[in-house]
Structures are given as C-alpha cells and as structure tokens.
Amino acid sequence: MHLVDADGYKGGLWCLWSDRFKQVEVLEHGEQFIHLQIESIDHKTWEMTCVYASPRPSQRRALWQSLTDLAGRIQGPWCVGGDLNATLLSTERQSARETREPDRDFYRFIDSVSLTDLGFIGPPFTWKSIGNTSRIDWVLGSERWLVATTHRYMPILLPRSLEANYGLTEKLEKLQQQLWQELEKALLQESLIWAQKARSEWQINRDKNTRYYHTRANGHRRRNFIGALKDDSNAWIYDPKLIHARVLSFFTTLYEEEETHRVQLQCSVVFPPIDTGELNRMGCEISDIEIKDAIFHMGALKAPGPDILNALFYQSQWAHVGKSVCDLIQKLWR
Template structure:
C-alpha cells in the first residue's frame, strides 16, 4: 500500500495506520510527504507496528518517504537513498527478488531534475523486475490533468514523458473514469477527521476489500464526503445553539439538546423588555407611533435638563 498522507504527525494518525494494517493485513506500507524527521519521525514510526523501516527524512515540513514492512513477510535490503527516492531490493514469500523505488518528487521544477538523473542511473544497470511507485508531482500527458482548467501541460511534463520512454518504463494505468472534470473538486482527507469519534466506524463501513482497489477508494471517498457534510452541519447547529444561549443569558438551562428555539425566544423577550413601545402624553392619550414617541422622549429630557424644566410626566 502506498499513500501520500500529507503529514504523519496528526493526532490519531498512528492509531489509524494500525487499524488499517490489522483490518486489511497490510505487510508493506509506503508513506509519502511525511513532513517530519529526526526523533519526532522515529516516535511515530515506533507506534505503527512494523519492524522493518527505511526512510528519507523530510526537509523541514517538505517531502519525506517511509517504507515500512513486516520482516516475517518480506526480506528487504536498502540499495540507495536520495532526497526524492528510496530504492530497495525486495524478496517475498515466493522467493522472487525484485527492485522497488519509492518516489516523492519535489514540487519545485528546478529540484526535480536530480530525481530524473537518479532514475536514469538505476535504469541503466537494472537487471531485475523493477517497480517505481509514488508521487512524481508532475504528469506526462493531458489525460492525467483531471480537474485542471489550464489548457497547457504543467512545467516538466515533457521531461517526465521523455524519462518514461528513455528508461523503457510501462505505465500500469488505472481503473476509473477518464477525462477532465472541471467542476469536480479533488478529494482531500482532513487531519481533523482523525480525532472525530465516528471516523473509524465510517472508514470500516465504506471500505469494501472485495472490490478492486480503485473502486474501494472511490466508495470510501464518496462515503467520507457525505459524512463530512453531516459532521459540518451538526457543528453549525451546535454553534447556533451556543450563540443563542449566550444571547439569552439564561443561567439555569444547561445546553446540550436542541434548545435553539427557547434561547431565541428568551433573547426576543429580554430585548422587548428593554424597548419602549407605548407612552401616555400630558393629556392622557396613549401614543404608539415611533416618531411621536421619539418627540415625546426628546421633549421630556430637554425640559428635565433646563433651568425652567421642573415638571415630570
């Protein structure tokens, strides 16, 4: 399993990986864009439940590649480590030896050239089955530009396409819809989801391990999108209730149920008590009109604060 997780230091991340590992019997995991390094990275890795580790540390909060495996299932030897690629020799239970390169290409065009050099050097001496997997941060053709409104290929696409051709690499392709969808927003997993009490159950209910990988991912994405909208809606309702609770200044009712109507009514009543809607003039007539009420109030206080004004209503 390979995943661009866009950070591994979020609360609940270690538990999520352990749950996925146990649920789907994952024995080899590649994490990209880990965004942490040093002792902090070591602490997170120790919690993930793998006894085989090879990694490229992030630079600041950029990049990072972790290859994690169970030594009972895989015999792994590190061949080469660079800033953007980690190359391993791997042998599984069937005894077949092959080469794995986990890649996270720099998002900066000027730095990506060293990755192309690394791959070309590996290809020149390659005499075993070779798999390159990861995130190159570039596409090779227009067909891969899903969700982009630009009619031009991104910078570096030509060099990437040439690399694939020169090194005799084969794109394994994908299963799913093709062609750009300009109105569709890309799916992004939010780190805040990991701390939500119902996220784990949503993950289990929307993942179907019997389907092909891309179909399972698609189902999971759609399910999480719907769940996220429900969570946000409940959050809005909660904030609305707290707002009216604060405005109502109620001291005795403990919020928690849907008491928004009560809080709103309390606020309206309190504000009405502070308003003057009717006054009686000097002739005993009751005045309701706003303009006349303003004139009465102004006249009264003018008389009250003048030397001759001694009368009271």
C-alpha cells in the first residue's frame, strides 16, 4: 500500500494492490498521482499510474505536464487509471445549471502521449452530485499496453446490481446526497473561517508595532512608490523634489477652473411635482422589514464597521440581535 496525504479536504490518494502480483514498486508519486512498476507471477512487467486529479483546471494542467514528462521515460507497457476529473466529449457531462466544454488540455495530453481509452462496462456516467452527472473516471493504455495485453480492451466493470440510477441504489443515492451537502457545508464554513481570520488579524494587528503591520505597510509602500515621472518635454525626472513639484503642478492645473463667462442655458424641461402622499411616505418612520432587507442585501464579508462585525454576523444572528438593531436605527432616524 502507498498513500499521498490529503491537504485538508483536498486531494489524497491511496493505492492498494493484491498479493497475487509478484512485485509492486512505487517509482514516483506526486500530489495527484502514484506511478508503479508491476511484475506479475508470470514475470510480465508493466507500469501503471494511479490518478486522482484536482477539480481545478490549473492544477490539472500541472498533472498533465508531469505525466507527459513521465511518459518520455517509460519504455514498456503503460496504463493510466483513476479519477481524472476531465471529459473528452460534451455528452460525457450533463449539468442542470450550466453547459461545460470538454477539457481541451486533457485531450492534448492524451494525443501527445498516444494513449487510448480502454472503455468500460456499466452506467454511462461514473460520478454524480446534485444536478450534475459526468464520466470522469478513466483507464487509458499506451500502444505497447494494447499490444502486450491479450484483450484489446480491459474495461472498468461496474457491478450489475448497482447499475440502476447511475450505479447507485436508492439508499446509497440518499446517502451520497447527504454526504455531498455536508461536505459543501464544511467547505463553506472553512472558507468563512479563513476569511474572518484574515479580517480579524487585520483589525487586531494593523496599527501595532508588529511584523504583520510592517509587512503590510512595506507592501503598500512598494506598490504606491513613484520612482520617476516624465515632464512636459517627455524626459524622465528622478529627483524626489522635482517629482513632488510635478505632481503638485499637474493636479493644481487639473482641478483649477478657468474664469470664463458662461452663457445661461435655456431649459424648457419642467419636472413634475411630488404629490403629498409621496412626500408623507418619504418622511415616515423606517419599518423593521426595511431595516432587515437593507442588512440582508449587504455583502456578507464586506469590511466591518466600528464594532469589528461585518454583515454576516447580523445576518446569521438576526433572530437574537434583530430587535436591538431595529430599535437603534429607528432611534437614530428620529
């Protein structure tokens, strides 16, 4: 057995093999693959790469490049199998929310190293979540693999008893949906924790004489530093005093208004008056519903107010703090 540890909720790969093989040696591994050399009891040797690809296209591109480099060092039969998180045809992915194009990087990888899809037997899709189905599990073989194997195709075999409903029984279907909902909730909570932690660190350490403060201050200084400017003759000036004078002159001229005589515009547009009912509504007190709607339309993780609490706190705790917030706003309104 060989494993690649997960990074929090992301990644992680286990590779287990039967004792029917004479020898299994791990030649190389990365965050998304484990590459093995296998010798069977009849002394035949081949290489296999077990893959669990990232759902992020940028990380998958790094995987395809690693496997392309690996293919250049393989002399014998080679097959690649696992969750490649990619499709070749638009018919291999169905979504209720959006239409996704096939993975062109995946296609280019297969074409560049001359791999062939070994096919499969069973349901047309190998993965399903809420509103999405796709075929993202693959077994691919090299030309030497196809020549060496007794059958041209060695398909993935899914048990017939699980074929209904894309390979899941009704009980497993409900369990999978429940697990996906819990995972999505956990990932959301994790992202909110990190977002809150980043803002809390800024609130606590921003004005203290700490390494964090100096790092942020120096970063702002580097981004905002002006080392040179061009003058009116298009020549570069580097002297800080001349740069200061140049900036001052530019903005003084930009916002200075010339004394010119303006001709009074003749406007024939007559704006309709506001009736008494509308005026009364504009001057009436704010209702609790209006206050709640305004707070719930705010960005949840936007910059917090003086109390160091952003809108997410009030939205999630409205049942406890809503009355106090409404009373305070109505008091200020009066």
